[in-house]
C-alpha cells in the first residue's frame with residue numbers, strides 16, 4: 001500500500017495550487033489521469049479576475065456585487081466576499097511565481113473587459129491565460145519535488161471511507177493497469193468539470209465527472225448540478241471555445257440578417273452581458289430562423305478590430321478558427337453556437353475547502369475539494385467569465401491550508417487494502433468480461449445528443465422527462481456493452497468506458513435536478529417556468545442517493561450584503 005500524508009486528485013490550477021500550500025509541511029501526492037500541463041485549466045483563454053484597478057478604478061465591493069448579480073443571487077455571499085478580497089493578492093503571487101501577464105504601456109498588469117463585470121478586471125496573458133498560470137504552477141511544484149510526488153497518468157477509481165472519515169483512494173496506473181491503494185490522512189479532489197456529457201462542449205476529453213461521481217458513490221450529496229453554463233461562442237459544430245475575450249476586445253454578434261441582435265436582449269451591456277443571457281439570445285435567434293444561412297449558428301465579427309490587435313491580443317483563437325473551420329477572423333466572420341462550458345454545481349464544500357455531507361454543513365473528516373469539481377458556491381446560478389481560474393487558485397490554496405491544519409498531529413485511519421482493491425478489480429473484471437452487443441460509442445453519442453437537445457440552453461418538463469427516461473435506458477444498455485481491447489497496458493478503451501459510466505450517472509443527476517427546479521435562474525432556463533421564483537427556489541439543491549431513489553433537499557443561500565433584486569443588463 002502506498003502512503004502519503006495527503007493525496008490530491010487533479011493537477012489543474014486547483015490541484016497544483018493546493019499542493020504548493022500543503023507541501024510546506026506535508027508529504028504530498030498529486031495524482032492525475034493526464035500529464036499536469038494537459039489539464040483543462042491550460043485551455044483557459046480569456047483571463048483571471050481581480051479588482052486591481054489598473055485600467056479603471058475598481059474595488060472588491062464591485063467585483064463582489066457583479067459576481068452575485070451574475071450568479072442570479074444564488075451565490076453564497078460570505079464565500080464570494082473572501083474570494084474577491086483575495087483576488088489581487090493571488091494575482092501578484094502568481095506573477096512572482098513566474099506567470100507572465102500582458103502589460104499596459106506603462107508596465108502594469110493589463111486588464112480587459114469581460115461579460116457581466118462592470119469594470120475591466122480580467123488579467124490575461126494574451127489569450128493563453130490558463131496555459132501561462134498552469135505552467136508557472138507546474139514549475140513551482142517541480143521546484144518542490146522533494147515533498148511532492150506526481151503520479152502522471154494514474155486514474156482515481158474510488159474514495160476510501162471509514163465511518164465519517166476519508167482515508168485514501170483506490171487508483172490504477174494507466175500504463176500498466178495495476179490497481180493500487182493510496183492511504184492518506186487527507187484526500188483532496190480537484191478533478192475539474194463534466195462538460196463532456198454534452199454533445200457540443202468546450203471541455204477537454206478528461207472532463208468526465210469522475211471525481212464528483214466518486215464522491216456521490218460513497219453517499220455524499222452533490223450541490224446544484226442543474227446549473228450548467230453554456231458559453232455563447234463555441235466554434236460551430238466543434239464546440240471548441242472562442243474566448244469571450246474576443247467580445248471583451250470589441251467583437252460583435254450578428255444574426256443571419258447581419259443585425260447586432262443583443263440590442264433586443266441586453267441593450268446596456270450588449271455582447272458583454274453575462275454568458276447565460278447571451279447564449280439564450282443566440283439560441284432564440286437560431287430557433288426563430290435567424291441563424292446564419294439557415295444553419296444553427298450565428299456570426300462573431302472581429303474584422304473591425306484589425307489585424308494588429310487580433311494578432312497581439314487573440315492569436316491563439318484566430319489560429320483555432322483557421323485550423324478547425326478554415327476561417328480567418330481577420331477577414332471573415334466566424335460561425336459560432338452555444339457550447340457546454342462550465343459546471344456551477346459539484347461536490348458541496350464550505351468556504352474553507354472542507355467537503356460537507358448535508359444541507360447543514362456537516363464536515364466530512366479528511367475530505368476536501370476545490371476548483372470546478374467543487375460547489376462553494378461563489379458562482380451561484382451562473383459564473384462570470386474569468387471568475388473560475390480565480391476560484392481554482394483561491395480555493396485550491398484555501399483547501400491546502402485546511403489540509404495543513406487537519407493533518408497536523410493526526411494518524412492514518414483504517415484501510416482494508418485487500419477489500420478496497422477487490423472492489424475496483426471486480427469493476428475492471430466486469431467490464432473486461434462483458435460480452436454484450438451494445439456499442440459504448442453509440443451509448444456515448446446518444447447521451448450527448450439527448451443532453452444537448454433536452455437538457456441544454458432551454459429546458460421544459462416534457463423534454464426533461466424524456467431525457468431522464470432515455471438516460472435510464474442508456475444505463476441499462478451500458479451493462480450490455482463490450483470492450484475489444486482485453487489487454488492491460490495503456491488500455492484507454494477501458495478507461496473511456498469507466499468515464500462513460502460516470503458521465504451517464506452525472507447526466508441523470510443534472511436532468512433530475514433540472515426537472516425539480518421549476519423556475520428560471522442563471523444558466524438554468526425552463527420555458528415552462530420562465531421567471532425566477534425566489535419565494536420557492538432561492539435555495540441550493542442537494543441531491544442524495546437514497547434507498548428510495550434520488551432525493552433533493554434544500555440548502556439555504558448565504559445572503560450578507562445584497563438582497564436578491566431583478567437582474568437586468
Ligand SMILES: Cc1cc2nc3c(=O)[nH]c(=O)nc-3n(C[C@H](O)[C@H](O)[C@H](O)COP(=O)(O)OP(=O)(O)OC[C@H]3O[C@@H](n4cnc5c(N)ncnc54)[C@H](O)[C@@H]3O)c2cc1C
Nearest residue numbers: 010011012014033041044046047156192371372386388389
Ligand atoms: C476552453 C476553456 C476556456 C476557459 N477559459 C477560462 C478563462 O479564460 N477564465 C476562467 O476563469 N475560466 C476559464 N475556463 C474555466 C476554467 O478553465 C476551469 O473551470 C478551471 O481551469 C478548472 O480548473 P480545475 O483545477 O478545477 O480542473 P482542471 O484544470 O479541469 O483539472 C482537472 C484535473 O483532474 C484530473 N482528473 C480528473 N479525473 C481524474 C481521475 N479519475 N483520476 C485522476 N485524475 C483525474 C485531470 O487529469 C486534471 O489534472 C475555461 C474553460 C474552458 C473549457
